[in-house]
Amino acid sequence: MNHATPELAAALSTMLDKIDATLRESGYQGEPIAMYLAGGLAVNYYCGTRFTTDVDASFSRRVALNYRDLVVDFKDAAGKDSQIYFDTSYSPTLGPMHEDYEDDAIEWTGIGNERRLVKVMVLAPVDIAVSKLGRFEGHDLEDILALAARSYFTLDQFRERAEVAASDFVGEVRRLRTTIEIVCRRIAELNPPPSSSSRPPG
Structure with a gap:
């Protein structure tokens, strides 16, 4: 499951x-202390x-x-x-997030959690x-x-996870619900149902 780019993992x-x-x-x-990793680096962990x-x-x-000290130079x-660098503008409270995101995160093994006072947990892919x-x-x-x-x-x-998260989100939620529908359509396009012409004869 860990497909993280080695250079990024070493820098982290x-x-x-x-x-x-x-x-x-x-x-x-x-x-x-658990550090819950989200964003592009979490995507890199799962997908490389x-x-x-x-x-x-x-x-x-x-x-x-x-x-300001949490900047790491590497090649x-x-x-x-x-x-x-650590993005101080990120907050899980500023966007949709399922209430169980911490419980469902997985530990990043092999990165040295066992020797530190901070333990990296990667958000579940759906979160x-x-x-x-x-x-x-x-x-x-x-x-x-x-x-x-x-x-x-x-x-x-x-869809289920997104709709639960949206139900706990207050404020201007119309854009969020529209975005959910857009993403659902795009996910459906990844695995479209077979057309009638491609089905084997009954």
Whole structure:
């Protein structure tokens, strides 16, 4: 399931080391704090697609960090200079999100969670897709379809999850519901039902 670009995964691991160091320097000795990964980096984890530079994530506890230090320089697969940074504008409360998104997230194994005070949890594919309905700009539709094309969720699963999330969303929801219908049509086009001409004779 883990198809993350190795260079991105290594850069994220370095960022996690920085967060872990801050927690240890503060004297924190509690249970590991979960970091719920969303956005393009979560899509990269599942699909290996779309190179991204920003880390969209939230934490299971309120964490005081110097986010200006959470910038990691690295070289991509082509040897070009790149970097990732923690996106402080991301919040799971600013867009549609199913209430169970934390419970259904999966642990990113092999990235060093066992040695840190911060543990990376990747949102379930369907919750990543639902979270992208709010902004729905740039690569958002492409990311949703990339997940759907790899059968991480069905059309019915997406619609159900999206509609539950929309029901808890207050404010201007007409655009959100229109977006849900647009995405559902595009997912349906990935696996259209067989036409009558292609069906074997009865």
